[in-house]
Amino acid sequence: MTGEHIIFLIVGAVTLLSALMVVTMRNLVHAALWLVATLFGVAIIYTLLNAGFLAVVQVVVYIGAIAILFIFAVMLTRRQAADTGVSVNKNWWAGALMAVLTFAGLAYLLQSWRGFSKTAAAIPSGFDAVNQLGEALTSPAGYVLPFEVASVLLLAALVGAVYLAFNKK
Amino acid sequence: MNFWNDPLKVAADWLMGIFTSWGMNDVAAHVLVAFLGVLLLITILMVIDIFLVWIERKVVSRFQDRIGPNRVGPFGLIQPFADIIKLMIKEDTTPDGADKVVYNIAPILSMMSVLILWAVVPLAPVMLGVDLNIGVLFIIAAGSIGTLSIIMAGWSSNNKFSVIGAFRCVAVMVSFEIPMLATLLIPTIFTGSMGMNAIIQGQNIWYVFLSPLAALIFLIAAIAELGRAPFDLAEGESELVSGYNIEYSGMKFGMFYAGELLHAFTFGGFWAIMFFGGYRFFGLEQISPFLAIAIILFKALVGYWIIMWVKYTVMRIRIDQMLAFNWKFLTPVAFVLVMVTALMNALLRDAGNWLYITGMILSNIIVAWASLEIVRLVSKKERERVEGLKQVVEAHH
Numbered sequence: 001m002t003g004e005h006i007i008f009l010i011v012g013a014v015t016l017l018s019a020l021m022v023v024t025m026r027n028l029v030h031a032a033l034w035l036v037a038t039l040f041g042v043a044i045i046y047t048l049l050n051a052g053f054l055a056v057v058q059v060v061v062y063i064g065a066i067a068i069l070f071i072f073a074v075m076l077t078r079r080q081a082a083d084t085g086v087s088v089n090k091n092w093w094a095g096a097l098m099a100v101l102t103f104a105g106l107a108y109l110l111q112s113w114r115g116f117s118k119t120a121a122a123i124p125s126g127f128d129a130v131n132q133l134g135e136a137l138t139s140p141a142g143y144v145l146p147f148e149v150a151s152v153l154l155l156a157a158l159v160g161a162v163y164l165a166f167n168k169k
Numbered sequence: 170m171n172f173w174n175d176p177l178k179v180a181a182d183w184l185m186g187i188f189t190s191w192g193m194n195d196v197a198a199h200v201l202v203a204f205l206g207v208l209l210l211i212t213i214l215m216v217i218d219i220f221l222v223w224i225e226r227k228v229v230s231r232f233q234d235r236i237g238p239n240r241v242g243p244f245g246l247i248q249p250f251a252d253i254i255k256l257m258i259k260e261d262t263t264p265d266g267a268d269k270v271v272y273n274i275a276p277i278l279s280m281m282s283v284l285i286l287w288a289v290v291p292l293a294p295v296m297l298g299v300d301l302n303i304g305v306l307f308i309i310a311a312g313s314i315g316t317l318s319i320i321m322a323g324w325s326s327n328n329k330f331s332v333i334g335a336f337r338c339v340a341v342m343v344s345f346e347i348p349m350l351a352t353l354l355i356p357t358i359f360t361g362s363m364g365m366n367a368i369i370q371g372q373n374i375w376y377v378f379l380s381p382l383a384a385l386i387f388l389i390a391a392i393a394e395l396g397r398a399p400f401d402l403a404e405g406e407s408e409l410v411s412g413y414n415i416e417y418s419g420m421k422f423g424m425f426y427a428g429e430l431l432h433a434f435t436f437g438g439f440w441a442i443m444f445f446g447g448y449r450f451f452g453l454e455q456i457s458p459f460l461a462i463a464i465i466l467f468k469a470l471v472g473y474w475i476i477m478w479v480k481y482t483v484m485r486i487r488i489d490q491m492l493a494f495n496w497k498f499l500t501p502v503a504f505v506l507v508m509v510t511a512l513m514n515a516l517l518r519d520a521g522n523w524l525y526i527t528g529m530i531l532s533n534i535i536v537a538w539a540s541l542e543i544v545r546l547v548s549k550k551e552r553e554r555v556e557g558l559k560q561v562v563e564a565h566h
Contacts, residue, residue, distance in 0.1 A: 003196060029324060033271065036317060056306045064313025064346070068339060071320055075332070130302050130363065 008048055015041030023088075028074045036067045050123055053130050173457055175295045181206070210298070211284055214431065221430040222249040224470075225477065232481040259419035264327055267416070271325035276417065276424035278318035283432045286311050290438060291366045293448055293461035304365040305353045308439060309346060312394060315432075316342045319403075319413050322425070326416035334412025337488055338403035341393050344495045345400075349390035351503035355383040356443045358507070358514050369447035377444040379529040380510060382537050384444040386503050391436040392476055393495070395429065399483040400491060437472025441465060445472075502540045509536055 018037035025031040039062040046055035110116050136142040172179045181202050188198035223238070223246060230237025238245030263269060289304040291297035301307055316339055323335020357363050359379060360371035377384045393400040403412030414425045441447055445468055448454045454461035486494070509532045517525045 003200075030268075030271075033321070052301060053303050053306070056303050056310045059310040060306060060313055064310065064316060065343070068313075068316060068320060068343060071324070072336075072339075075324065075336075128302060 004048060008045070011041050011044045011048070015045070029071060032067060032070045032074060035070065036063050039063055039067065050129065053133060173459075176458060177206070177296050207298075210287060214284065214287060215427075217434070218427050218431045219249045219253065220246075221434055221473075222252065222427075224473075225430060228474065228477050229481050232478070253423070256420050256423040261421070262416075262418045264416045266327040268325035268327070271321050272416075273421075275318050275322035275325060276421045276428075278314060278321065280424045280428045280431075282311050282315035282318060283428045283435060285314075286432075286435050286439075289365050290435075290442070290465075291369060291447060292465055293458035294366070294370075294454060296458055296462070297366060300364050300366045302362065302364045304368075305357055305363040306350075308353065309350050312342065312346060312349075322417070323413035326413075328416050330409050331413050331415050334403040334405075334409050334415070337409075338396055338413055340488070341396060341400055341402055341491060344492060345390045345393035345499075348386055348495065348499045348503040349394060351500070351507050352383045352387040352390065353443065354507050355380050355510050358511050365442055365447075369442060369449060372446045372449060374526065375444060375446045379526060380444075380506070380533055381530070382502075382506055382533045383510070384440070386499060386506070387443060388440060388475070389499065391440065392479060393491075395433050395436060395476070397429075397433065397476060398480040399486045401480075401485055402488050402491060404485075433476050434469055434473045437474075437476060438465065438469035440472040441468035498540070498544060502536065505540070506533070506536050 015038055018034045018041065021034040022031050022038060025034060039058060043055040043058040043063075046052075046058060137147045138144055184202050184205065185198050188201060189195065193201070226248070227237045227245070238248040241247045241251050263272060286308060288298040289301050289307050291300070319338050319342070320335050323331045323333075323338075326332075356368050356371075356376050359376055360368045362368065362371075396403055403409070405412070409415075414422055417425065442465075447468070448461035448465040450464045454464060510529070513528050513532050517528045520528075
């Protein structure tokens with residue numbers, strides 16, 4: 001067991017625990033804060049996978065924008081900022097079942113993948129992951145089409161949001 | 170490789186030697202040495218932070234035509250220590266109905282979001298925490314943790330004024346993150362890398378001469394991100410008191426306050442790194458890493474002084490003016506500037522140095538002129554509309 005294993009196990013346990021807290025917390029703001037902890041754990045796992053760019057983007061987008069938006073929405077839409085209702089409805093078992101089935105499906109898929117039990121090859125020194133990612137996203141031979149389609153989708157969402165919020169005088 | 174050329178490596182090797190001779194294994198010794206390095210950096214930063222209180226008070230007093238602290242020690246130098254002792258022995262209060270855990274974590278997160286910024290600051294060519302190849306994005310990510318700490322502080326205090334203060338502060342920080350990120354992309358375009366050290370190494374000519382508009386927008390966005398005047402909307406002496414931190418007392422308040430000062434100093438440093446050559450100054454940085462540290466600290470202090478200059482000169486603006494200024498002016502200008510810079514970079518990359526510099530400066534001037542002209546036309550129309558309304562009202566009477 002190397003240091004990396006130990007860190008991964010600790011981070012994974014903390015991430016899972018905080019994910020559990022997100023769905024069981026009665027106070028919505030607390031749930032949002034535990035969600036931040038979960039997202040942070042995922043960012044650390046990205047770092048362990050040598051995906052520094054994804055880790056930082058995870059923090060910027062999910063913690064800096066989406067979690068803050070959640071907290072804002074909870075504070076602005078609930079009558080009391082400290083809302084303590086029941087955290088589950090009567091369909092909770094269906095949600096849990098779906099989660100278990102998804103996990104089982106993913107585990108099965110990964111089990112049948114050849115690289116599942118192999119150790120990853122060491123990354124050569126001077127390997128620039130950010131450069132590679134940028135080139136893959138913008139070169140015609142890479143993923144430029146999905147990238148552009150996603151951009152257009154986001155733009156459409158942006159225009160739609162502005163249209164809905166626009167105050168016609 | 171002696172101590173004066175690469176002090177950090179020599180010190181680290183020496184410590185490694187000691188630890189391994191004690192029978193510690195290699196990995197543990199590495200972790201311990203890295204931990205000691207972090208501890209040293211944070212200690213130095215906190216000591217600098219203490220003197221920043223003194224600098225801030227001295228400078229503001231000069232701007233306001235008074236002398237400032239001058240009783241405790243020479244030039245009042247011991248004043249901040251007296252302040253710290255006062256903060257520490259103050260009663261540590263927690264408001265009724267506060268969310269205790271969140272309330273206590275918030276000041277720590279606030280200070281942490283500033284301190285982790287220094288992980289990517291290159292102090293000298295050989296002295297830096299980590300040379301992340303995504304250093305530029307790291308600044309924004311640390312900023313989002315700061316935003317989170319403010320909303321936590323405001324909400325957990327169980328006080329409507331601190332929540333309103335936090336909302337206003339977060340609104341400013343979330344909005345100004347966007348022009349800041351856009352202007353940070355401009356040194357990235359010039360260098361072809363997001364790493365701080367690469368950006369400094371690439372500045373054979375300071376980027377402020379290539380893109381003065383980007384430097385200006387970055388400064389404005391940094392001041393807003395710091396929540397300093399004219400963007401200190403979280404404060405409102407008559408209606409909100411001091412914003413998100415009103416319920417904090419003693420050293421917990423001190424953490425927010427010290428964090429704010431160190432943040433201002435840090436952004437002075439980032440301004441220097443991005444646009445003023447960081448530790449570089451006519452080759453002086455090659456002589457000794459200590460000289461390089463002196464240069465970057467000096468440049469950071471100059472940036473800090475400019476931020477203070479703005480703070481004590483300009484008045485606070487209203488929140489709607491601030492949001493309109495950001496979303497209708499600063500963000501579009503920053504994005505247009507990024508696009509123009511990227512285009513000019515692609516066109517002029519192989520055209521020779523002087524043509525490149527002239528092209529960049531000209532495109533900056535044109536973008537600045539065009540945006541000011543558009544603003545002038547819009548405001549002229551708005552003025553005419555308001556004038557017209559006034560005449561209608563007067564005719565009515």
